Amino acid sequence: MRKIIGKMEMVVTILLCFILTMPIIINTNVRGQEPTTLRVDPPEQEIPVESFFDVFVWVDSFFDVFMDGIILTYDTSIIDAIDVEAVPPFSTTNKVVNDEMGYMLIESVAEPPVHGSIPLAHFTFHCTGGGISDLTIAEYYLFDPYQNPIPVDKIINGRVTQTSWYFKPPYPDYAPSGVPDFDQKQWGAHNWTNPFPPVDTWSYCGPVAIANSLWWLDSESEPNPIPPPTINDNFPLVQSYAPGVWDDHDPQNAPPLVEDLAFLMDTNGQRFGHMHCGTEVHEMTMGLNEYISRQGLDWKFYVHLQKAPDFLWIEGEIKKCQDVVLLLGFWQFNPYIQQWVRVGGHYVTCAGVDSTNWMLAVSDPYIDAAEIGLAKGRVLPPPPHPHTGPPETLHNDALYVSHDFYPIGPSPSPGGPFGFYDYPAEYIIDNFGSCQNTPDEFLEFDGEYL
Known part of the structure; x- marks a missing residue:
């Protein structure tokens, strides 16, 4: 019985190690691929006051992206948030436009999952005053089809310069x-x-x-x-x-x-x-x-x-x-x-x-x-x-x-x-x-x- 129990314990131990290390084996940059990047596009733009403008948040990843969540923040004193939507093939599951607090949240899923350089979300703003506002990816998550988190290696935020020129x-x-x-x-x-x-x-x-x-x-x-x-x-x-x-x-x-x-x-x-x-x-x-x-x-x-x-x-x-x-x-x-x-x-x-x-x-x-x-x-x-x-x-x-x-x-x-x-x-x-x-x-x- 001891031998059997020992073997059972060994099998369980190996099995647990395999399960625990699966996310690490799958979702790390072991293939020598480019790191996963979240980026605001365009990263820099100049917009006249009283104009509307759009930015996108993209992901560059060789992982299959199934689910994502993004919070983008901005300067409420010179920008008004208008709307945010997922970009197909992603579909919106939840969104919040909180102009008082200066953020927009978007959550979405893609069926089937996709990889490569992909636009995740489309944000629309209205310039209300002159100045410079950072567009910051403040919080985020990415998941693959197995609900494993996809690590993000790099974030590129955006910036909009709002001129008083028309x-x-x-x-x-x-x-x-x-x-x-x-x-x-x-x-x-x-x-x-x-x-x-x-x-x-x-x-x-x-x-x-x-x-x-x-x-x-x-x-x-x-x-x-x-x-x-x-x-x-x-x-x-x-x-x-x-x-x-x-x-x-x-x-x-x-x-x-x-x-x-x-x-x-x-x-x-x-x-x-x-x-x-x-x-x-x-x-x-x-x-x-x-x-x-x-x-x-x-x-x-x-x-x-x-x-x-x-x-x-x-x-x-x-x-x-x-x-x-x-x-x-x-x-x-x-x-x-x-x-x-x-x-x-x-x-x-x-x-x-x-x-x-x-x-x-x-x-x-x-x-x-x-x-x-x-x-x-x-x-x-x-x-x-x-x-x-x-x-x-x-x-x-x-x-x-x-x-x-x-x-x-x-x-x-x-x-x-x-x-x-x-x-x-x-x-x-x-x-x-x-x-x-x-x-x-x-x-x-x-x-x-x-």
Whole structure:
């Protein structure tokens, strides 16, 4: 009996050891595989205030994942939780959205179990304030089909930077970086410089700024977006100037669009013979209205000319997805005559607005200030951009932009109550000084830059 009992005890002991070590044999990294990782995807993103955004929690594991639970925490002072759901083939078994405490919980199962790189859960948030919030996987569990825990070797948390910037959105056909940033230092069938003193200064900023806007609006309205070089055009605001040869949003289409607008707006007096430098703003308005009517879209678009707009008006128009082109007047106080003198002007296109800090982002036809380090801004794709010098055609591909940031504040000049701070006027005044882009009502203030 002793021998039998001893054998029974030995068998039981071996059996217990086998059972106790099974989870260790199965659920450790004995196969030389990559460690199991839980990660927030994307790990970093920048979101404008008042926007919604999504993140996913993924698992990378060679184990079969059958069941999971995730608690994701966040900063309640700048983010609101909206919802969380499992990602198929996982199905939700339990979820909690506790915005007061700043966490979302999701539990789910997958039948059949899955392995590899797998999204487990989809979290939706709403940005309510500016700042930085960590998105932290605070608690978790993973189980295999046998209810054995799967050890997690690595956790990659997320972070969202919530900016107070709103940018006009991108579109695939074709404004992939938001508002385009075409360059005026080029030419097409015509010379884009000033025929009047100061001769040979670049003077097409007006039609270029309008071309930025029309291109973006046409991209927004395209019902069946297919990016160039495929020829695809289902909205007539911008059309190809070489039908059947290139697409309406091909980079080659930007110069003839600008030249079409320049003629309609009488830039440099080329249409009506009026001797002036650049584009007079009232003639710009009439020319743009004519263009819109010619395209058969006067039922959909209209042009509004606002003299001396304040920041709140500009902000509201941008956020309503109206296109805003600004005529910047360069004013200098002349101590010899004791009065303000307008020493030039320049058109830019608004690309975004920071309502909290009273800043505007602009596409500047003459200078890529953010790209060359003269201003803060958003440069897409990340610099450097392979510029060639005049003719500057790189930005005719709307992928390439330099959206330059400038604070807005009170202005003491007669040009209006608000102005751009830190704009590098001295850097460009030699090109735009004296008479360029002067509205009729300011002709009496024209003067030389001292």
